[in-house]
Amino acid sequence: MSGGKPLLVIAAGGTGGHMFPAQALAEVMLRRGWRVRLSTDARGARYVGGFPHSVEIEQVASATFARGTLFNRLLAPLHIAGGVLGATLRMMRDKPDAVAGFGGYPTIPALAAAWILRRPRMVHEQNGVPGRVNRLFARRVDVVACGIWPAELPAGTRAEHVGNPVRTAVMERAGAPYIPPGDYPMSVLVIGGSQGARILSDVVPGAIAALPDEMLRNIRVGHQAREEDVERVARAYAGAGVDADVQPFFRDVPARMSEAQLVISRAGASSIADISVIGRPAILIPYAAAAADHQTANARGLVEAGGAIRIPEKWLDEASLGAQIAAVLGDPRGAQLMAQAALSQGVPDAAQRLADMVEALAGKGQDR
Numbered sequence: 001m002s003g004g005k006p007l008l009v010i011a012a013g014g015t016g017g018h019m020f021p022a023q024a025l026a027e028v029m030l031r032r033g034w035r036v037r038l039s040t041d042a043r044g045a046r047y048v049g050g051f052p053h054s055v056e057i058e059q060v061a062s063a064t065f066a067r068g069t070l071f072n073r074l075l076a077p078l079h080i081a082g083g084v085l086g087a088t089l090r091m092m093r094d095k096p097d098a099v100a101g102f103g104g105y106p107t108i109p110a111l112a113a114a115w116i117l118r119r120p121r122m123v124h125e126q127n128g129v130p131g132r133v134n135r136l137f138a139r140r141v142d143v144v145a146c147g148i149w150p151a152e153l154p155a156g157t158r159a160e161h162v163g164n165p166v167r168t169a170v171m172e173r174a175g176a177p178y179i180p181p182g183d184y185p186m187s188v189l190v191i192g193g194s195q196g197a198r199i200l201s202d203v204v205p206g207a208i209a210a211l212p213d214e215m216l217r218n219i220r221v222g223h224q225a226r227e228e229d230v231e232r233v234a235r236a237y238a239g240a241g242v243d244a245d246v247q248p249f250f251r252d253v254p255a256r257m258s259e260a261q262l263v264i265s266r267a268g269a270s271s272i273a274d275i276s277v278i279g280r281p282a283i284l285i286p287y288a289a290a291a292a293d294h295q296t297a298n299a300r301g302l303v304e305a306g307g308a309i310r311i312p313e314k315w316l317d318e319a320s321l322g323a324q325i326a327a328v329l330g331d332p333r334g335a336q337l338m339a340q341a342a343l344s345q346g347v348p349d350a351a352q353r354l355a356d357m358v359e360a361l362a363g364k365g366q367d368r
Helices: 016-031 070-094 105-117 132-137 198-209 227-239 253-259 269-278 291-305 318-329 332-344 350-366
Strands: 007-011 035-040 056-059 098-101 121-125 143-146 159-161 186-191 219-224 243-247 262-265 282-284 308-310
Touching (some): 007 016, 016 035, 098 105, 098 350, 198 219, 198 227, 262 318, 269 332, 282 291
Parallel strands (some): 186 262
């Protein structure tokens, strides 16, 4: 390895689904005596506050073929080529011992540079169906670590199942005792993800408002809504007499989840990992617009184990959701069994497994 502490470059795109497992790996690698550098874009920079302070942050220009004006999309190859050149020059200087990508367009420069320079490299794919960038690099890295198993990867990919790493704040609540629903205050946590939160804001308040009075009087809701929806969602709950905390972003999701009797969520990989490591009953509404319907694939294990109820988005309305909420909160024994089933699907040591893979990769790199 290079002189001094070994260096890991983590590249992650700007969504919580990529950034949270990247943070979990960073935390473990720092404890193991590594230097960690994070390469991300402006969107990803919103999440760096949760990363340990000793992580070096490197912000790269974001470029995507999927969003923005036609002119910006046409310029994307030039932005990416410039990013790859810059990353290659930095990597020639710093010689990282390993490079780990977590998906998203901002990971292209670091992974491409590692491929050009033959540095030890891997990607972690959180979803059951890989995103475009991880699919592109699947056969150009030494190994793909999979969060969901089985994953639909290109032929010829070397893959291992490690699970989805969860942050230290989640690990601190792993397997926290579950208090089944009853005739006392009950907490419902609603989390939607940055892209898919609107439909939950449209449907969940009405579904909860329609619950039987004897159940409704005990319910407290924590609802994460998009900033433009916060005011109307808060008004909807207030109009129904429901005690609700509505915010655009909860920094304490693990604490809220550990106190919840029920979680209503999209089926993002990080949300699934948190739900299963903490062990809570869930109603999952996979995001219909997700690429290759990967959220339905993400939900499969939890649903088949009996830890979650899946409602396809096209069937979601206040009546269908309300019926499922009432079914869970009205059956303490069933809710307890769901919590146990969810816990059985958790991989609490996923970050340790991923860190082991990074160190094994770096060790092989010494022999190249």
